Amino acid sequence: METALRPLVPAPSALLTALPALLAATLALLATPNIARADLQVVATLPDLAAIAREIGGEHVTVTALAPPSQDPHYVDPRPNLILPLNRADLLVVNGLELEVGWLPPLQVAARNGRIQTGGEGYFDASAVVRRLGVPQSKVDRAMGDIHPGGNPHFLLDPRAARQIAAALANRMVKLDPSNSAAYRANASAFDEALATFARAQQARFAALSAEQRRVVAYHASLVYLFDWLGLIEAETVEPRPGIAPTPAHVARVLSLMKQQGIRVVVQEAYYPQKTSQTLTRLVGGRVVVLPGGTPDGKRYLQHLQGIADALHAALTQ
Ligand SMILES: [Zn+2]
Numbered sequence: 001m002e003t004a005l006r007p008l009v010p011a012p013s014a015l016l017t018a019l020p021a022l023l024a025a026t027l028a029l030l031a032t033p034n035i036a037r038a039d040l041q042v043v044a045t046l047p048d049l050a051a052i053a054r055e056i057g058g059e060h061v062t063v064t065a066l067a068p069p070s071q072d073p074h075y076v077d078p079r080p081n082l083i084l085p086l087n088r089a090d091l092l093v094v095n096g097l098e099l100e101v102g103w104l105p106p107l108q109v110a111a112r113n114g115r116i117q118t119g120g121e122g123y124f125d126a127s128a129v130v131r132r133l134g135v136p137q138s139k140v141d142r143a144m145g146d147i148h149p150g151g152n153p154h155f156l157l158d159p160r161a162a163r164q165i166a167a168a169l170a171n172r173m174v175k176l177d178p179s180n181s182a183a184y185r186a187n188a189s190a191f192d193e194a195l196a197t198f199a200r201a202q203q204a205r206f207a208a209l210s211a212e213q214r215r216v217v218a219y220h221a222s223l224v225y226l227f228d229w230l231g232l233i234e235a236e237t238v239e240p241r242p243g244i245a246p247t248p249a250h251v252a253r254v255l256s257l258m259k260q261q262g263i264r265v266v267v268q269e270a271y272y273p274q275k276t277s278q279t280l281t282r283l284v285g286g287r288v289v290v291l292p293g294g295t296p297d298g299k300r301y302l303q304h305l306q307g308i309a310d311a312l313h314a315a316l317t318q
Helices: 020-029 047-060 080-088 104-111 159-176 178-207 224-230 248-259 275-284 300-314
Strands: 039-044 061-065 090-095 123-125 216-218 233-237 265-271 286-293
Touching: 039 047, 039 080, 047 061, 047 090, 047 159, 047 178, 047 300, 080 104, 080 300, 090 159, 104 224, 123 159, 159 224, 159 300, 178 300, 216 224, 216 248, 224 233, 224 300, 233 248, 233 275, 248 275, 265 275, 265 300, 275 286
Parallel strands: 039 061, 039 090, 090 123, 216 233, 216 265, 265 286
Antiparallel strands: none
């Protein structure tokens, strides 16, 4: 289960209100005809989506990510400088399942670009094409924490989900820019093969671990797809409910469970606080695996996943 009870749409800041004038001035500057321009201007909300879009688009696209890997994707700051790329975008790639609901809608409005509005031909929702985990079986209410009613939105660390996204994204790029369709299809096919080979190889590598070694604790409910892919078992989360900070009583329960089941590894993204995870692993002689919050600048998507798989494997076999 996963969550989203954040303060939703923030009040428009003074900067956002001043934006139309700022935008007009900037657009006038950019209107110079001889600036080299890629065939498709792509904006992705998250770095992993940007990395996947680059694999498909190659030299024919310019891809901008709205959130850096250091930011929690639930709470990205909707800074006005994110509006210009959105204004010029042919394609907006979003995670969906309400992950960006607290910050993306006001940016879409401010961008004044009909192509990338929800449901538009330049709006691509990755969650619409992936297999979903953590779809609540009962009615969602706020006491359950930050639960996303459509399912857990954190699928970007699963290369099997990436294959589904890449295939659908290639179709969309072909539709928006048919002149480069051969390149998009060839890139997608090579990427798909690399993802499939990698996904299977890592599954075999982790399957060789004992059942006890494969039990872990996560900080937030954001790693269920990663664990599902690698055959890891999430015994507990450090957060008592998604988006709710750890309480002493819950931490005590997690600690006794870790001792009971011989769990020595806590896994979390770098943008979550690390103190509780450090305390827990210190008390059981284990370690925290801190994952980058998304594909780092200059790295490719598969390198990012390889780094994560290697770090997890090293911790589980320490
Ligand atoms: Zn979440």
